[in-house]
Amino acid sequence: xxxxxxxxxxxxxxxxxxxxxxxxxxxxxxxxxxxxxxxxxxxxxxxxxxxxxxxxxxxxxxxxxxxxxxxxxxxxxxxxxxxxxxxxxxxxxxxxxxxxxxxxxxxxxxxxxxxxxxxxxxxxxxxxxxxxxxxxxxxxxxxxxxxxxxxxxxxxxxxxxxxxxxxxxxxxxxxxxxxxxxxxxxxxxxxxxxxxxxxxxxxxxxxxxxx
Numbered sequence: 001x002x003x004x005x006x007x008x009x010x011x012x013x014x015x016x017x018x019x020x021x022x023x024x025x026x027x028x029x030x031x032x033x034x035x036x037x038x039x040x041x042x043x044x045x046x047x048x049x050x051x052x053x054x055x056x057x058x059x060x061x062x063x064x065x066x067x068x069x070x071x072x073x074x075x076x077x078x079x080x081x082x083x084x085x086x087x088x089x090x091x092x093x094x095x096x097x098x099x100x101x102x103x104x105x106x107x108x109x110x111x112x113x114x115x116x117x118x119x120x121x122x123x124x125x126x127x128x129x130x131x132x133x134x135x136x137x138x139x140x141x142x143x144x145x146x147x148x149x150x151x152x153x154x155x156x157x158x159x160x161x162x163x164x165x166x167x168x169x170x171x172x173x174x175x176x177x178x179x180x181x182x183x184x185x186x187x188x189x190x191x192x193x194x195x196x197x198x199x200x201x202x203x204x205x206x207x208x209x210x211x
Contacts (some may be wrong), residue, residue, distance in 0.1 A: 027051050029078075034157075034164050035209040036200040038074055039192070054079045056118025068145065073169035078162050097163055098156035099124050102133035105154055106166070115149065118183055128201050132157040134194075138183040148172040151183050153193050159202045166200065168193040 024044055030052040038211045045066050049055025060066065081097070090097055103122060110117040120136040132199060138151035152169045152185040168187055178184040203209035 029055065030205075032159055032161050032202060032204055033078065033206075034076055034166070034200050035203050036076065036166075036196070039072065039196065041126070042072070042074065043077060045210075046168045049078070055118045070171045070173050073167075075165075075167045075169075077122065077165040077167075079165075080162055081158070096131050096133070096158065098131055098133040098158050099123065101163065101165065102135040102154060105156075106135045106137060107153070109137060109139060113139035113142060115142075119185065120153070127198065130157050130159060134197070138185075146171045148175050149184055151185055153190070153197070157200075157202065160204070166197055168196070173200070 004201065006164060021101045024047060026044055026047050028051055039061070041062050043062055044057060045064075046058040047055065047061040048153045054077075056075060056077045058066065059076075060069050061071050064071060082090075083100045087097070090100065097124070102177070106122065110119065118138045122133065124131070126132070132155055134153065134155045136151065136153040138149060139146075140149045141147060146169065150169060150171045152167055154168075155166045157166070162190040172178050172184050178186065181187070183190075202206045
């Protein structure tokens with residue numbers, strides 16, 4: 001299983017690092033996409049990819065920037081499913097792509113952490129007829145951009161032609177900020193992020209996303 005996971009995820013998880021600050025060039029997405037509503041007051045800070053292919057969109061609260069954000073972060077990533085042969089191998093082992101991707105992302109975060117890493121439990125489920133996995137955690141120190149740590153909640157959803165990765169992130173503002181809370185996030189914010197993820201749904205095209 002490990003060799004299969006490595007072979008698949010080496011291709012699927014390239015480019016996960018936070019994008020550099022750049023002029024935002026927004027394009028209209030074509031084909032299968034997520035329908036979602038970013039938190040109020042959050043704006044697109046970065047968008048890269050192709051309208052009908054893989055893409056990533058990053059959102060930040062108004063007044064924040066990618067180099068030094070603190071109060072919140074959201075990324076939505078679409079990537080094509082692996083080949084039919086690889087998907088068949090995954091299914092033959094009674095595994096699911098979202099679970100593999102979520103587990104690998106959590107492992108990558110742990111390995112990249114320069115401090116103590118507190119993992120969240122990994123949960124798999126089916127919602128709106130789609131299989132998804134949720135994981136996350138908090139790193140006590142994550143480079144100069146996050147000297148007091150960085151946490152994230154990550155969900156991976158498998159659709160018909162693509163899989164989507166949704167990530168909410170947060171960073172304490174000081175060494176003592178939010179220390180009374182697990183994973184350095186208030187229950188209210190954790191609930192807000194999880195509910196936001198659960199409200200998202202996959203649409204085959206723009207027309208299908210209309211109410």
